[in-house]
Amino acid sequence: MINTSSNDRVHEWEVLLKPGVCWFIWDDDGTLVFSSPCERITSILTENMPVESIFPPDIAFLIHEMYRDGSELLLGAGKKIRLTIPGTDLVWPGSISRLSNGRFSLIWAEKEDVKPETEPESGSILDHIRSERAVRKANEKLNYFNAIVRHDITNLIMGIVGYIDIIDEIVDDEEVRLLLRKSRDLGERIRRVAELTRTYQDLGIRPPGFIEAKSSITKILERYEFSEMVTSDVNVTGLFIYVDRMFDAIIYEIVRNSLQYGGKGVHISFSFRKDPEGLVLIIEDSGPGIEPDLKERIFSRNYADRRGYGLYLAAEILDITGISIRETGTFGEGARFEMIFPPDTYRFGN
Structure with missing residues (x-):
């Protein structure tokens, strides 16, 4: 002291x-x-x-x-x-x-x-507030525990890969080296899954709210890994959307996929339209597009032909506030993602 x-x-x-x-x-x-x-x-x-x-x-x-x-x-x-x-x-x-x-x-x-809110007299509302606080604190503790576990897993994987590299240097058998390469690849996949939990660790910590779509999208496009790698048009000025606070991670995943499959210089555009379903936020790119039989599978947890769970988790995060996502592009002409916002989940303002 x-x-x-x-x-x-x-x-x-x-x-x-x-x-x-x-x-x-x-x-x-x-x-x-x-x-x-x-x-x-x-x-x-x-x-x-x-x-x-x-x-x-x-x-x-x-x-x-x-x-x-x-x-x-x-x-x-x-x-x-x-x-x-x-x-x-x-x-x-x-x-x-x-x-x-x-x-x-x-x-x-x-x-x-953070001081506790004034507690109302109604027993049912009071119970609801107490339950909400308990859930929030539980989520914070789980979030912290998740970070510790991720850190430990990453360190252990680094140790395992280090030993694999040593063994690779002292053996001459090609079959053994093939097994070592497969083991190293599995270790890398585990590391990527562990790192994915970092991206989504704040899910559920803060309540959903209205955010300005343009600022959220622009922030992702300005990240260093996309700088000078993608070109873009963002035509969503004045649009506010009601989403979970992890919405940035959804945009990041879609932009990352466009760059991965479209290559350096891929063009991405953001726009919206109104229709009977509500408001549709449209994200299009100039990449190769998605094959017709994969359009629904890319949002599935069991979709094997990928490196992570990004689009599956993106769909789950959007569903928290009643928003759905679909892919409607033409294969060979580019991908096109549409997010459908019900009438009470968007508004316009300055």
Whole structure:
């Protein structure tokens, strides 16, 4: 414990979450390091502080996850983050920006203490609110546990692949090497499935809501892995849609598929139309398209000819708010995905 004022005593790691202080963080041979030019803070703590030696293990782990997620940002880009202690209402909001390869700036905003809502007198409503809070906390804990398991699986797979590489170097039998290659491929498939859980780990944590379609789509198209790889037209100005907060992951999966099969330079367009079903959000690309007998199978969990579960999970996420998705393109002319939004799940505004 350290003194920060005449009346307060806080743990050292809480000083590292102090609002308004800008930290630089980077990876030093697998260990994240905090550093700050702020003399008042660095006079209390050492200038370079490994995350693992200061933070409790659970918080250190969550900061590692934020660091890995931040690696997807373009140089100079930033995004908002929220450090949430699993199973509690204590939240630290902030923002992380990518300064260079492996180096980031991190600044925290005011700490959020989420106070319970005023409880109504009606017993049935009160029970509903209590159940909702319990489910939310359970989801947060499952989310945290999922991150730990994913981390452990990834590390174990790396160890197994390392041993396979060693064996491959010391054997000459081609049949054995063939088995080793198949084992390595299986290990890579397990790693991809584990990484997929990172993309969808926030599913169900926050309630659905209206989002601006254009900003969500543009954010995905501007990601570094799509930069200069795809061209696009986004004609959905003023459209707001009621979706789960994981909608970005759906757009990401569709764009990733277009690039994978259409190749560098593939063109993707986003538009909408109204029809008796409601509103149809249309995503078209200039790739090879999808064969007629695969149009429904690509959304199935049992579809084998793929590298992940992206489109299956996309359909499941959309279904949370009553939205359906279908593929209506012409094979040889490009893929065309249509999302059908019922009348109460979209609106227009500024």
